[in-house]
Amino acid sequence: MQYNGWTNKETWLVNLWHGESLAEMLEAGEDITAYYAQRMVTDWVDDTHHSLDGFVWDMLKSALASVNWEEVASHYKND
Numbered sequence: 001m002q003y004n005g006w007t008n009k010e011t012w013l014v015n016l017w018h019g020e021s022l023a024e025m026l027e028a029g030e031d032i033t034a035y036y037a038q039r040m041v042t043d044w045v046d047d048t049h050h051s052l053d054g055f056v057w058d059m060l061k062s063a064l065a066s067v068n069w070e071e072v073a074s075h076y077k078n079d
Helices: 009-027 034-048 054-065 069-075
Strands: none
Touching (some): 009 034, 009 054, 009 069, 034 054, 034 069
């Protein structure tokens, strides 16, 4: 089910909350690949939310697994 023109709400939320960082990295010459975007966001989650456990942690990881990382990366292609 699409959400605001994105594959799903999880993908839209990643772009909403991390799009500015991805755009800055693109301007700095980084190649924004799906793997790069996924690592950036999941590393941030691991670093800033490491105290979460149980149900909330499982739900967060489940939501990240639903993100269309290829779509996020293609939004920041250096053309």
